[in-house]
Amino acid sequence: MASFSRFPIVLHPQLRRALPRNAQRDLRGQLFTRLKSQQAFRPPKNETVPPKAPEPNATSPASSTGPSTTPAQHARTTIRRGPPERILIYSSGAGKTVFLGAMRLTTVFIFGFACVLVAPGFDSATYSEAIVPAIIIGGALPMLFVAYTAAPFVNFVHLALPVYARRSREQAIEYAKNLPPTATLYLNTMRFTTMPRHTEVQLGDLVRERTLFRPVAFRNTKPKPVPWWTGTAPQEFYTAEQSSSGPNSPAFYPEVWEHVYRRIQSNKPPAQNSK
Template structure:
């Protein structure tokens, strides 16, 4: 009796897209800096004007609002930025690069993906699991996002009570910003796969 071992060349969760350390660090630092400005406005500046007898009553509130504006704009504009993306590969397609590429060229609708974005405070990262069939091209608005997730069932539909009111803490993502640049694919063992994923997303649209 001969024991045959299947050698798998690629991992099940394969990195197919990475925006790079510099871009990610820039966005993270920008978010943290804007949050620091807001915190300084609330903790330092607003109390100074509040306890100043010569200061109008509306000034502390205005200071807080002005300090919050950069934080809110930055959080909204950078939320869709995808740091990295992973594709879950079935076992048969992990045996060789040729088989993997044939699979990538004909991705099934239920192919599983993970899109990693940056949270509101810059860290840690937010991971969104999705199927390929749920992703659609999204018409850009101010250059913020170009891919939309349309799940078959709305996330949190079954949530009830306090969970419904605290779900915003999870920072759910349904809009994403990705590119087809070569730089975002060169960190993958199989750089061309992301192009096939994007082609499939365009066909969904």
């Protein structure tokens, strides 16, 4: 009870003055000692306790000397950082592609205008019976001419890379400069409706070709069969010797097409190979 009543006496000034001097001195000393002991265990305000370092675990991969990865994971990571499965090696240029597409659409509109608006106006007794078919044929000639001459025009050429050539850009270029005959190329041309058409060919099946009626650079000697509703597979193709500036992409290799084009031009037709 005496110890419980000490703190009110010390805090209350009138009760503290009523005590003798010796008792006042003893209470002040006890209070000072208790405050000092409490401050000794209290950390400073500006001091931060450093975080405890995690203990190494023998079962975790971080405790080992290096990252534990399997050969399959390492191969997938390396391929993911390298070129994709198909790289772009030739681009005709956006200007040429847009020009040919606009020309195709223009000739289609001319043919429709001649058949729908012009020809019915001359279908009367005052005009000859041959004038209506002549207008329809005259409107169809530009469309057929553009469709035939622009059919071999190639917009893009993609090259399929094997797994070992996808580790880096340097290995992809080295593979593209020394392609085997079984290397797969994907030629992108334009349909009659301006829709893209993809043709899969092998490098050994492409030979040099020249015609008088339309521009052709090479042809495919072994075209693959296609469904009947897609029409006949294109066999003749036209590209320039060098690729133009295409999209700004890490998967674009314009320096490769010059070597591929020379390789195609040096291939011999099947008749000469049999000899």
